[in-house]
Amino acid sequence: xxxxxxxxxxxxxxxxxxxxxxxxxxxxxxxxxxxxxxxxxxxxxxxxxxxxxxxxxxxxxxxxxxxxxxxxxxxxxxxxxxxxxxxxxxxxxxxxxxxxxxxxx
Amino acid sequence: xxxxxxxxxxxxxxxxxxxxxxxxxxxxxxxxxxxxxxxxxxxxxxxxxxxxxxxxxxxxxxxxxxxxxxxxxxxxxxxxxxxxxxxxxxxxxxxxxxxxxxxxxxxxxxxxxxxxxxxxxxxxxxxxxxxxxxxxxxxxxxxxxxxxxxxxxxxxxxxxxxxxxxxxxxxxxxxxxx
Amino acid sequence: xxxxxxxxxxxxxxxxxxxxxxxxxxxxxxxxxxxxxxxxxxxxxxxxxxxxxxxxxxxxxxxxxxxxxxxxxxxxxxxxxxxxxxxxxxxxxxxxxxxxxxxxxxxxxxxxxxxxxxxxxxxxxxxxxxxxxxxxxxxxxxxxxxxxxxxxxxxxxxxxxxxxxxxxxxxxxxxxxxxxxxxxxxxxxxxxxxxxxxxxxxxxxxxxxxxxxxxxxxxxxxxxxxxxxxxxxxxxxxxxxxxxxxxxxxxxxxxxxxxxxxxxxxxxxxxxxxxxxxxxxxxxxxxxxxxxxxxxxxxxxxxxxxxxxxxxxxxxxxxxxxxxxxxxxxxxxxxxxxxxxxxxxxxxxxxxxxxxxxxxxxxxxxxxxxxxxxxxxxxxxxxxxxxxx
Numbered sequence: 001x002x003x004x005x006x007x008x009x010x011x012x013x014x015x016x017x018x019x020x021x022x023x024x025x026x027x028x029x030x031x032x033x034x035x036x037x038x039x040x041x042x043x044x045x046x047x048x049x050x051x052x053x054x055x056x057x058x059x060x061x062x063x064x065x066x067x068x069x070x071x072x073x074x075x076x077x078x079x080x081x082x083x084x085x086x087x088x089x090x091x092x093x094x095x096x097x098x099x100x101x102x103x104x105x
Numbered sequence: 106x107x108x109x110x111x112x113x114x115x116x117x118x119x120x121x122x123x124x125x126x127x128x129x130x131x132x133x134x135x136x137x138x139x140x141x142x143x144x145x146x147x148x149x150x151x152x153x154x155x156x157x158x159x160x161x162x163x164x165x166x167x168x169x170x171x172x173x174x175x176x177x178x179x180x181x182x183x184x185x186x187x188x189x190x191x192x193x194x195x196x197x198x199x200x201x202x203x204x205x206x207x208x209x210x211x212x213x214x215x216x217x218x219x220x221x222x223x224x225x226x227x228x229x230x231x232x233x234x235x236x237x238x239x240x241x242x243x244x245x246x247x248x249x250x251x252x253x254x255x256x257x258x259x260x261x262x263x264x265x266x267x268x269x270x271x272x273x274x275x276x277x278x279x280x281x282x283x
Numbered sequence: 284x285x286x287x288x289x290x291x292x293x294x295x296x297x298x299x300x301x302x303x304x305x306x307x308x309x310x311x312x313x314x315x316x317x318x319x320x321x322x323x324x325x326x327x328x329x330x331x332x333x334x335x336x337x338x339x340x341x342x343x344x345x346x347x348x349x350x351x352x353x354x355x356x357x358x359x360x361x362x363x364x365x366x367x368x369x370x371x372x373x374x375x376x377x378x379x380x381x382x383x384x385x386x387x388x389x390x391x392x393x394x395x396x397x398x399x400x401x402x403x404x405x406x407x408x409x410x411x412x413x414x415x416x417x418x419x420x421x422x423x424x425x426x427x428x429x430x431x432x433x434x435x436x437x438x439x440x441x442x443x444x445x446x447x448x449x450x451x452x453x454x455x456x457x458x459x460x461x462x463x464x465x466x467x468x469x470x471x472x473x474x475x476x477x478x479x480x481x482x483x484x485x486x487x488x489x490x491x492x493x494x495x496x497x498x499x500x501x502x503x504x505x506x507x508x509x510x511x512x513x514x515x516x517x518x519x520x521x522x523x524x525x526x527x528x529x530x531x532x533x534x535x536x537x538x539x540x541x542x543x544x545x546x547x548x549x550x551x552x553x554x555x556x557x558x559x560x561x562x563x564x565x566x567x568x569x570x571x572x573x574x575x576x577x578x579x580x581x582x583x584x585x586x587x588x589x590x591x592x593x594x595x596x597x598x599x600x601x602x603x604x605x606x607x608x609x610x611x612x613x614x615x616x617x618x619x620x621x622x623x624x625x626x627x628x629x630x631x632x633x634x635x636x637x638x639x640x641x642x643x644x645x646x647x648x649x650x651x652x653x654x655x656x657x658x659x660x661x662x663x664x665x666x667x668x669x670x671x672x
Contacts, residue, residue, distance in 0.1 A: 003112055008149075009215045011116050015123055015142075017208040022127030024200030030132065030178060034139050037170065038123050041146050044158075052153040060236070060243050063158050067240075070158075070165050071255050075262035077170045081177040082266035088181040133432055137371075140425065160411055160418045168421030172447055175428055179444060237410045237471055 008049035015042035029084045029094040033077065040073045111152055119145030132178050140171045157237050298394055299387045302577070307542040308349035314588045315348065321592035359531035364435060367528065371433030376529065376536035379426035382419045383543040389416045390550040391477040391559050393572045412473040413465055416551055417458055420506070423544060424450045427515070427525050430537070434528035442524025445599065446515035449505055452603055453512075456610035457502035460495040463614075463621045464555045477559030485558035490644035491621035496556040498614050500583070503548040505606070507541060510591035517596055549583040550576070608659050609652075616651050620644050 015038060022035030044066045051062020088094050122142030129135040143166040150159035244252055312327065319326025327345035334341055363372055389412040409415055424447055431443020464486055465471055468479045486492030505512035516524035526537050553559060557579050560572030597605070627640045 003109055004219075006215055006219050007112065007116075008153075010212065011120070011149075013208055013211040013215065014120055016211065017204045018120070018123040018127055020207055021200050021204035024203055026127065028132065030174060030181070031127065031135065034136070034174060035127055037139070037166075038126065038142065041143070041166075044162075045146060045149060048150055048153050048155050048158060052155070060240055063155050063236075063240060064243060064248060066155070066158050067161060067244075068251060068255060070161055071259065074165050074170060075259050077173055078266040079262050079269065081173055082269035084177055085180055085270045094181050137425075137429070156409070157411055157414075160415050164414065164418035164421060167425070168418060169451075172424055172428070172451060176447065238469075 005049060005053040008045060008053075012042045012045040012049070015039075015045070027095050029087065030081075033080045033084070036080075037073060037077065040069060044069055108152065112149070115145050115148040115152065118142075119149065133175070136171060136174050136178065139174075140167050143167045143171070154236075157240055295394070296388065299392070300384070303384075303387060303543055303546050304539065306546060306577075306581075307539055308353070310542060310584055310588075311352065312346060312348050313585075314591075316345070317585075317588045318592045321589075353535070356532055356535040359534075361531040361533065362528070364528050367435045368433040371429050372528075373533075375426050375430035375433055376533045376540070378429060379423055380536050380540035380543065382422040382426070383540045383547055386416050386419050386547045387543070387550070389413075389473055390547070390576075391473040391554055392550075392576055393560055393569070409472070411471045413461060413471045413476070413551075413555075416473075416547075417454070417461070420544065420548070421450075421454065423540075426540075430529070431525035434525070436528050438521040438523075439525050439527045441521050442515045442527070445521075446508065446525060449508075449512065449514060449602060449606075452606040453502045453505035453610075456498050456606060456614045457506055459611070459614040459618065460498040460502065461551070461555055463491055463495045463618055466618065467621060467625055473554050473559075477554055477561075480558040481561055483558070483561065485556065485561065487556040487558075489621075489624070490641055490648060491617050491624060492556055493645075494613070494617045494648045495621075496552065498610055498617070499552055499556065500586075502606075502610060503552060504587065504590065505602070507545045507548055509545065509587050511594040511596050512602060513596060514599060514602060545584060545587065546580060549580045549587075552583060553579040604659065609655050612655060613648070613652060617648065620647060 019035045019038030019042060022038065023032050026032055026035065047062045047066045047069070049062075051057055051060070054062070084094055087099065091098060093099075119142050122138050122140075122145055125138035126135050126142055129138060143162060147159040147162040147167075150156075150162060316326040327348040329342055330345050330347035330351045331342035332347060363369055389409065391412075427446040427450070428443045431439045431441075431446070434440075464476060467486070468476050470476060470479075480486060487496045504510075508515050514520075514524075516526070521527075526534060529537060553576060560576045562571065562575035562578075565571050565575065624640050624644050628637055
């Protein structure tokens with residue numbers, strides 16, 4: 001058995017769906033945030049796998065795009081966690097289901 | 106130990122890490138499981154010969170993001186007492202169904218294309234050539250605008266994060282004095 | 284099985300695992316002796332080689348102390364507090380030692396038996412060695428947090444949080460001061476950086492290099508929790524910080540990890556600024572490179588011990604302010620100065636120009652440091668004493 005592209009693709013799909021599961025089923029804002037990180041990382045794995053098995057790896061598109069994704073994800077985490085802290089200060093809770101003040105009673 | 110064994114071990118590490126991270130009720134354990142997931146993914150990047158991405162993965166995710174999340178947890182939950190870390194999950198049944206459905210939707214085209222892609226072998230990389238240097242040149246030459254925009258984004262995120270996290274402090278102080 | 288490859292790997296790694304832990308043992312003795320002399324004491328002087336079981340020791344200035352300490356640590360009881368997270372409590376000391384040990388292999392230690400043409404172990408000379416170094420030392424912070432959190436003790440957690448805040452803050456000036464050298468050499472490869480400084484062309488002799496070296500060394504002190512930045516383990520405030528609840532061999536592992544991290548970061552400082560293995564006589568005798576490298580590391584460790592005996596501990600707000608308001612702007616300015624100096628040198632070759640650039644850069648850096656200090660001090664209100672006169 002040798003490693004082919006689809007091994008990586010299926011692994012990335014599994015990881016993405018684990019992240020999705022976390023984002024859907026957890027109520028804690030921090031957990032939802034790191035579920036999103038898992039999804040982003042699964043996408044990164046796809047980029048690198050396609051780059052490695054692609055036709056011209058010398059152009060380095062995969063690593064470059066992954067680099068940009070990582071930078072954007074880092075910014076996202078920073079802002080997201082700052083928002084979590086701000087929300088916690090206001091509501092004394094990071095439970096996403098308690099943040100429903102915009103909902104009509 | 107060949108490449109295939111390494112792949113399966115790393116895949117198992119990252120899948121288990123991710124699963125524990127999203128399912129574990131103890132948040133701090135969850136964060137460390139997430140770090141295991143990041144490390145496993147960095148190993149997979151190394152396996153795909155993207156050493157610079159692997160090291161950036163460790164530097165940014167395991168180093169910076171993990172610590173940031175730990176800080177946020179320490180600031181938002183009650184620090185001592187195990188029970189304070191327990192978070193309830195709800196809707197995991199529908200969540201699991203939707204995740205499974207999405208998984209199948211993603212999987213279908215991949216499986217259909219397997220005959221096409223299974224013969225795609227990775228090109229032999231010239232290992233002596235410095236891929237880090239190459240990456241740096243690429244970042245300056247065609248992607249300079251992207252890098253600048255990224256720098257702007259990170260600066261904006263920095264300022265935004267500081268204002269968002271600090272915004273509540275004034276009102277909190279007001280509350281205390283009242 | 285490729286036995287030759289395995290042999291080469293052993294030749295490359297075993298020396299690291301022998302040299303640095305034995306240097307650790309010696310350093311603990313040197314540190315105790317030196318601190319004792321600074322404080323006008325004598326320090327350990329009894330333990331030596333026991334010649335007979337009934338006394339009559341060969342005391343050798345107390346050189347047997349490290350061995351005695353090690354034996355004592357091994358036989359101590361291993362206590363895990365009730366309610367502690369047992370798994371994390373066990374993992375934390377291991378996790379603090381592994382990154383410290385791992386980064387040693389990125390140092391450009393040119394062992395004479397590794398210079399053969401057919402030698403296959405070139406893998407350690409990674410392209411991104413410097414960035415690998417920073418990425419892996421960053422993991423140390425997690426071990427510290429793990430220890431603080433798993434002990435289930437308020438003082439441990441306080442120490443852990445202090446350590447995280449301190450390490451994250453000081454990592455930025457640390458990396459930014461290393462960036463200067465990386466920028467000038469144009470490579471992240473430790474071996475290439477070492478090569479670029481061959482023949483007394485050390486970067487510490489450049490104005491930007493000097494500034495970067497000083498910033499790097501200060502940040503390295505903070506990064507390894509050395510005095511005067513040892514707030515995470517400030518015994519007068521929080522007992523022993525994150526390893527309050529550790530005893531026996533787990534504590535020994537923490538201790539070892541801390542010292543190995545000191546060696547590693549001193550090794551990086553030597554690589555980046557002090558010409559790696561360069562020194563008198565290396566052209567004729569290449570094996571002297573390892574000796575010089577380790578000697579320079581020892582000198583830096585000596586300075587660390589000296590500082591520990593001399594300077595009092597900082598306050599938490601002073602510590603953070605120093606990183607963010609002083610070291611960070613100065614290291615960013617330093618990057619610009621290094622760029623200008625490099626371009627000025629490239630544009631015209633004359634000695635006069637380089638001297639002018641040298642002096643101008645040094646004056647600018649000195650003025651900037653003074654100015655920042657002045658601005659920072661202006662915000663500090665004069666201290667008022669509540670109970671004192």
